[in-house]
Amino acid sequence: MFRNQYDTDVTTWSPAGRLFQVEYAMEAVKQGSAAIGLRSKTHVVLGCVNKANSELSSHQKKIFKVDDHIGVAIAGLTADGRVLSRYMRNECINYNFTYESPLPVGRLVVQLADKAQVCTQRSWKRPYGVGLLVAGLDESGAHLYYNCPSGNYFEYQAFAIGSRSQAAKTYLERRFENFTDSSRDDLVKDAITAIRETLQGETLKSSICTIAVVGIGEPFHILDQGTVQQIIDTFEIAAEQEGPAAEPDAAEQSAAAADQGGSTDEGVAPMDI
């Protein structure tokens, strides 16, 4: 992305019909640490990589419970994400008070998208610099949505956002056809594996990832570190037993994906002066 004379204002179109400020906001999402989501017919799992500024500090909170049946994982400007989570919680509570019924996640997502759109069309505002993976339940089952700073939203079977998300996306693309009928536990295992892909060789520990689940009959909650570590341990053991033959293949594939990923959407292009 190059600096140019059409990118100062969100209300200025470029001659090619682009709103650069909105696109820069989407870049901010790509800079945040990874978040992934995947769903079956009855459950949705969210996961994220916890990056702490230094060894001394705690990591930022990236997964928020919005209601018993809705949760959100964010990537990008976490402050913007926090503010939007508060908006979502408010909407859910108000709906519940008036109708004594949970707000369908599909409707919350549209309200969120409309809120984001407003910021793309006012000269005194800026787009929210955060991408949201919204996991929730509806009358029609479990849903996973992705809300962009542009004000668009999409429904997904599985998705990953943030830095090095391409590795996770590749993994999810290979496996997503099985997700609809997956059991809840298999879904969690797949989420942890997808997170591992984004770590690019770094050891997977429960201290650097957070997993949350919501499902029919299971209110949204974040799995505690002990449970997550147990699951990680079960497949480290499985991987060892499978033998070294399987591991190098997987490592090569993710390395190859990372190389391609690095040159296209990971990392900001150097600023043109």
Add this chain to the structure above:
Amino acid sequence: MNFMASKQPENSLLGPEADSQRTLYPYVTGTSVVALKYKDGILMAADMGGSYGSTLRYKNVERMKAIGKHSLLGASGEISDFQEILRYLDDLILYDNMWDDGNSLGPKEVHNYLTRVMYNRRNKFNPLWNSLVLGGIKNGQKYLGTVSMIGVNFEDDHVATGFGNHLARPILRQEWHENLSFEDGVKLLEKCMRVLLYRDRSAINKLQIAKITEEGMTISQPYSLKTYWEFSAFENPTQGAVGSW
């Protein structure tokens, strides 16, 4: 000494002029509504009378209406306020449909919305002068509830408004049971409506019975109940009543 007094615009609700805008008394009223849960859904009965004080003035008032796909609303009390409520619900259902997603407001949601509306109006000392019965069925779940003009709301297997509470509910308490068939439900409601016809001055002999099931709402054509006035108790009502004439 002239303090700058703020002048109210003509249509303001502040100040003494506002009092003439508040509901003080009802004018055209409907009498009891009785409803019960049966095997396939909800059955509701109401007569078609609109009284103007003690005059039985209007004889073709439909006091039960379908709300959306899943609910049925019956009202007693001020008819104009009932019409206002129908307008609110019309907007509500319209916006619900405009989402065009797989979700729809069910009877529980509509009941709670109405409770909020009635209670908020009561808090402003400007009530909608109605007692409402809201019944419906969604995804196999039957729902039957009531809201009063002061916002009192609850759910039950059978509900009634006004005189129905005193005359119909005792009958229902004795004779209602789970999984009534349609015919038995109608017979039970007619029994209640007959008692109301005999004993409620504002009841008229022209009623409708509405039913709501998963398939939708149907409302019967108006019909009348057979009555018998030759009971000896009616001929000599005070026989045996000490002190009466």
